[in-house]
Amino acid sequence: MANIRGAAVKYDSVQKSYDGESLVVKNLNLDIPPGEFLTMLGPSGSGKTTCLMMLAGFEPATHGEIYLNDRPINNVPPHKRGIGMVFQNYALFPHMSVAENLAFPLQVRNVPKSEQEQKVQRALDMVELGAFGNRRPAQLSGGQQQRVAVARALVFDPELVLMDEPLGALDKQLREQMQYEIKHIHENLGVTVVYVTHDQTEALTMSDRVAVFNDGVIQQLSTPDDLYEDPQNSFVAQFIGENNKLNGKVLGVQGEECLVELDDGTQLKADRVNVSEVGERTTLSLRPERVEFDTNDTMDNLVNGRIEELIYLGDHIRVRMNVAGNDEFIVKVRNRGEKRKLHVGETVQVGWALNDCKALDAVA
Amino acid sequence: MSDTTDNGQVLTTQDGKPLKAALRRALRREKLRAFLLIAPLLIFVLITFVAPIVDMLFRSVENSIVADTLPKTVIELNKWDSSSGEAPGEEVYAALYDDMLIAVDLKTHTRLGSRLNYEQSGISSLFRKTGRRIKRMDEDGPFKDQFIGADKKWGEVETWQVLQQFSPRYTDGYFLNAFDAQRGPEGIEMKPENEQIYMFLFGRTLFLSIVITLSCLLLGYPIAFLLASLPLRTSNLLMILVLLPFWTSLLVRTSAWKVLLQQQGVINDFLVWTRLIDDAGRLVMINNQTGTIIAMTHILLPFMILPLYSVMKTISPSYVRAAKSLGANDWTAFWRVYFPQSVPGIGAGAILVFILSIGYYITPELVGGTSGIFISNRIAYHISSSLNWGLAASLGTLLLVAVLVLFVVYDKIVGIDNVKLG
Numbered sequence: 001m002a003n004i005r006g007a008a009v010k011y012d013s014v015q016k017s018y019d020g021e022s023l024v025v026k027n028l029n030l031d032i033p034p035g036e037f038l039t040m041l042g043p044s045g046s047g048k049t050t051c052l053m054m055l056a057g058f059e060p061a062t063h064g065e066i067y068l069n070d071r072p073i074n075n076v077p078p079h080k081r082g083i084g085m086v087f088q089n090y091a092l093f094p095h096m097s098v099a100e101n102l103a104f105p106l107q108v109r110n111v112p113k114s115e116q117e118q119k120v121q122r123a124l125d126m127v128e129l130g131a132f133g134n135r136r137p138a139q140l141s142g143g144q145q146q147r148v149a150v151a152r153a154l155v156f157d158p159e160l161v162l163m164d165e166p167l168g169a170l171d172k173q174l175r176e177q178m179q180y181e182i183k184h185i186h187e188n189l190g191v192t193v194v195y196v197t198h199d200q201t202e203a204l205t206m207s208d209r210v211a212v213f214n215d216g217v218i219q220q221l222s223t224p225d226d227l228y229e230d231p232q233n234s235f236v237a238q239f240i241g242e243n244n245k246l247n248g249k250v251l252g253v254q255g256e257e258c259l260v261e262l263d264d265g266t267q268l269k270a271d272r273v274n275v276s277e278v279g280e281r282t283t284l285s286l287r288p289e290r291v292e293f294d295t296n297d298t299m300d301n302l303v304n305g306r307i308e309e310l311i312y313l314g315d316h317i318r319v320r321m322n323v324a325g326n327d328e329f330i331v332k333v334r335n336r337g338e339k340r341k342l343h344v345g346e347t348v349q350v351g352w353a354l355n356d357c358k359a360l361d362a363v364a
Numbered sequence: 365m366s367d368t369t370d371n372g373q374v375l376t377t378q379d380g381k382p383l384k385a386a387l388r389r390a391l392r393r394e395k396l397r398a399f400l401l402i403a404p405l406l407i408f409v410l411i412t413f414v415a416p417i418v419d420m421l422f423r424s425v426e427n428s429i430v431a432d433t434l435p436k437t438v439i440e441l442n443k444w445d446s447s448s449g450e451a452p453g454e455e456v457y458a459a460l461y462d463d464m465l466i467a468v469d470l471k472t473h474t475r476l477g478s479r480l481n482y483e484q485s486g487i488s489s490l491f492r493k494t495g496r497r498i499k500r501m502d503e504d505g506p507f508k509d510q511f512i513g514a515d516k517k518w519g520e521v522e523t524w525q526v527l528q529q530f531s532p533r534y535t536d537g538y539f540l541n542a543f544d545a546q547r548g549p550e551g552i553e554m555k556p557e558n559e560q561i562y563m564f565l566f567g568r569t570l571f572l573s574i575v576i577t578l579s580c581l582l583l584g585y586p587i588a589f590l591l592a593s594l595p596l597r598t599s600n601l602l603m604i605l606v607l608l609p610f611w612t613s614l615l616v617r618t619s620a621w622k623v624l625l626q627q628q629g630v631i632n633d634f635l636v637w638t639r640l641i642d643d644a645g646r647l648v649m650i651n652n653q654t655g656t657i658i659a660m661t662h663i664l665l666p667f668m669i670l671p672l673y674s675v676m677k678t679i680s681p682s683y684v685r686a687a688k689s690l691g692a693n694d695w696t697a698f699w700r701v702y703f704p705q706s707v708p709g710i711g712a713g714a715i716l717v718f719i720l721s722i723g724y725y726i727t728p729e730l731v732g733g734t735s736g737i738f739i740s741n742r743i744a745y746h747i748s749s750s751l752n753w754g755l756a757a758s759l760g761t762l763l764l765v766a767v768l769v770l771f772v773v774y775d776k777i778v779g780i781d782n783v784k785l786g
Contacts (some may be wrong), residue, residue: 058685078688079697091686095704104700105690156691 006035006192007069007159009055014064016050024050026216028064032194034159037186039195041203042213043239051213052162052196057081068160079108084153084161084191088168090145092137098124098148099133105156123155126185143174150182154189163195167202179205200240204228212236233274234360237285244291244329246284247362250275258359260284264325269300270359281362288318288332290356293342299351305329306347317342323350424758427535430527433476434463438531446525451518457507461498468495482752483537484526490517538758562742562759566766569739572656573721579661580668580717581710588672588709593681606669614663618730621659625649625731651733659731660721667720668713675709711778719767739763 009032016025025047032038040048053059055066057078065072073081093101102120111119124130127147137145146166153161163182167175183206186193197203203210204224212219212227212235220232231237238245248262258272260282268284275282295302305323316332319342323329331350333342342348375383431438436459444452467473477491497514501507511518529547530537537547544560545552554560587606591599609617624630632646641647649655679702687697725740732741739759746756774780 056685056689058688077693078685079691079693081689082691083689085686085689087682087686089680089682091680091682093683093687093701093705104687104692108691108693108696152690162689 005159005190008032008034008067009160009192009194010067010070011051011055012065012067014051014054014061014066016047016054016059017062023062024216025054028216028218030211030218030221032192034192035190037183037193037195037206037208039197039203039207039210040213041197041200041210041239043198046213047216048196048198048211048213049164052164052194055194056083056085056162082156082158082160084156084158086149086153086161086163086166088165090137090149090166090169092145092148092152094137096136097133098129098135098137098140101137101148102133102152102155105152109156111156119155123151126154127151127181142170143178146170146178147181150185154185154191158191160192160194163193165197166195167197167199175202176205182206204240212239214239230273231285231358231360234283234285234363237358237360238363242288242330242332244286244288244326245363246286246324246326246329248282248284250278250280250282250359252278257354258282260359262324266303266324268303268357269354270357271355273358273360275359275361282359283362285358285360286352286356288330289316289334291331291350291352293331293333293348293350295349295351300354301357302349302351304347304349307342307344310342310344321350420753420757421761421764422757423754424538424761425534425536426754427530427537428533429476429479430531431533433467433472434460434527434531436460437463437527441524441528441531444524444528446521446528449521451508451521452524454506454508456524457511457518458505460511461501461505461507464494464498468498480526480530482541482755483530484522486517487523487526490515490523494518538754539762541755542758542762562739565737565739565742566762569722569763570766572653572660572736572738573718575657576660576664576721577668577714577718579657580665581714583661584665584668584672584713585706585710588669588676591669591673592676592679603673606666609663610666614726615730617663618659618727621655621662621731622650625655625658650731651736653732653736655731655733656728656736656738659727660724663727664717664720667716671712671716672706672709675712676706679705707778711774715771715774718770722767723763 009030011028011030014025014028015023017023028047028051040051042048050059054061057073057076061074065074067073068081068083092098093104096104099120102123103116106116106119120133121130124133127150129144129147129151132140132144132148137148140148146169149166153163166182167178170178179202182193186206195203195206204227207224209221209223210227211221214235220227220236222230227236227240231240234245237243246262246268248260248266248268250258251261251267252259253272253276256272258270258275259267260270261267262284270282270284292299303323305321307319307321308327309320311318311320314335316334319331319333320327321329321331377383377386437456440456440459441452444456464473467476473491473495474488477488480491481488493515494511501510501514508518517523540546540552542562544555544563546555547553587602591602591606594602622629626632627646627648627650629650631649632641635641636643636646649658683701683705684697687701688694692700722738723740724738725744728736728738729741729744732738740763743756743759743763746752746759
């Protein structure tokens with residue numbers, strides 16, 4: 001990154017409870033270096049939005065301290081934190097024009113009039129809405145409103161920008177386009193961005209690092225590719241991408257590998273991630289695109305399965321199989337125009353590498 | 365849409381009828397049915413509401429009583445020049461004799477007398493007296509001397525001037541009266557200072573209504589804000605408290621204020637007890653303007669709170685959060701972001717309270733004394749006590765016009781699309 005001018009954020013054993021009976025956020029420790037694009041990803045109710053609101057200052061932390069550039073901010077009111085924020089439904093002020101919306105943060109900071117106009121125009125140009133300054137928010141399309149909201153959060157040059165599911169209201173195509181635009185703006189400006197979403201594609205596309213939240217706890221904090229390739233537990237494996245589950249118990253452990261016997265007796269070799277003892281229940285996680293029909297004897301795992309259903313999707317074919325008693329076993333086959341045809345009802349051999357099969361904590 | 369095709373043919377249905385006619389016929393049934401559904405209410409409203417009001421307002425200009433009671437006199441009187449300074453000639457008195465004979469038989473002369481008494485006092489007794497003497501007059505005349513003999517007022521120019529002035533079937537007299545004006549020798553002029561009352565009352569009605577609207581706004585805005593920002597369970601409970609007065613009789617509420625505000629009342633007793641005021645200096649808070657303002661603010665408060673609440677409910681809390689995140693402190697966030705969005709609610713509430721209070725009658729009557737009564741109390745007085753319905757009607761018309769004018773002004777300033785009831 002060329003010019004990093006972002007702020008560093010630190011959550012230090014932060015806890016949050018609304019009712020005094022249950023914790024929404026349980027002992028959160030998180031370091032965000034300057035200029036990073038960090039996404040908090042998780043299902044609704046996982047505590048990710050609460051974490052964001054505590055950082056913005058709209059919710060007080062029940063315990064612990066949040067630092068902005070090494071300065072504790074628990075007792076700093078929201079308007080003095082200097083954090084830009086993009087809200088879920090944009091929260092553009094409907095009674096002001098687009099330019100007035102953008103000038104608002106500058107006015108309350110007593111920026112001189114000429115400088116205000118200059119900054120507003122620069123921010124509008126940045127989101128390619130230079131000619132729309134005089135319109136009302138209601139006269140703009142959803143995507144344009146979204147861009148104005150982003151521009152407004154950036155116009156006063158904050159070092160940290162928070163985004164709370166900003167693309168949730170857009171249709172799929174526009175959402176993908178906006179993902180790239182936000183990513184590029186982040187790269188150009190070098191600000192720190194904390195982004196909250198429940199959409200994993202969004203998280204993987206945009207982020208430097210992703211924090212996967214569940215039940216008030218960060219389940220895994222890593223780069224998008226690590227998240228997909230090396231899930232640390234079953235929740236992350238299930239939540240990120242598609243995933244085949246095979247339940248069994250550990251027969252033997254050898255270094256980073258282990259041998260697992262499935263419930264129907266099939267024995268498979270797997271990468272040992274978070275199982276330790278022989279006899280422990282485990283769930284094997286396997287990505288559908290890593291399963292091969294072109295098997296050979298050098299493969300670590302070879303199993304027979306019956307084809308239950310074929311779904312043609314153009315660039316690939318989804319094959320639903322019954323493998324080791326699991327009839328929700330999905331295999332994705334790239335469509336290469338091969339001669340080999342699959343038929344429903346056929347029993348075929350499939351195989352995969354040991355490293356693609358992760359032995360994780362057991363789920364039902 | 366055209367009912368012909370490109371080559372000039374009329375579009376028809378399968379059996380050859382023009383398409384448009386067929387469409388009209390098909391829709392006619394629907395329209396008729398819709399109309400029949402609202403017809404009962406429409407007829408009810410027309411008969412029991414619109415027609416009486418129009419009839420009542422019409423009384424403000426209607427004046428056929430002179431022409432109906434004294435038809436011949438009116439015709440003869442038209443020839444008389446009122447500026448001559450002399451009483452009319454014999455032929456007018458002859459006509460008056462003929463008319464009065466009939467009128468006395470029908471007993472309509474007293475009614476005419478009391479009608480003209482509004483314009484000049486003494487005419488009522490003149491007609492009664494003449495009515496008693498008319499049978500004894502000589503049928504062959506001369507009538508002028510006989511009438512002057514019955515009452516010397518018949519020889520005065522002023523009496524005839526009044527009769528001539530009110531002989532047309534329509535009059536602006538009531539409206540002049542409502543404007544505190546009268547028709548003098550020089551044309552229309554204002555009444556003497558000490559007889560002017562209605563313009564003053566209109567002014568006071570407007571002023572007090574504005575004061576009541578403002579105090580409703582000041583008291584209602586924070587409550588509506590609280591209602592809109594509290595969680596639903598709590599706000600529902602508070603809402604019941606706001607609506608509670610609605611379910612209590614208006615008279616009970618107004619009387620309660622009497623108990624509270626009077627000089628030997630609860631509030632004065634409390635203030636004396638706390639030594640804030642001494643016994644001799646008890647505050648006068650009822651039977652004056654203060655009483656009217658306090659009681660009416662209380663009664664009309666829900667009409668301010670409800671529209672405000674329903675508008676505030678739609679303002680997402682994220683706007684204020686956004687303003688704060690952009691660096692605005694609490695006050696700036698409220699004033700520049702929240703308040704402008706609540707303006708439609710203020711508009712709706714203010715116009716509702718203002719229009720209700722400008723026509724309010726019962727509360728000022730009960731707690732207003734003399735300095736706190738409204739124009740509507742005067743209208744009620746003319747309807748039920750003085751029986752001068754024409755004047756009551758013209759005052760009512762003026763009130764209606766004033767409200768409509770204010771409505772237009774309001775539309776120009778606030779914009780009627782800016783009014784939202786929810």
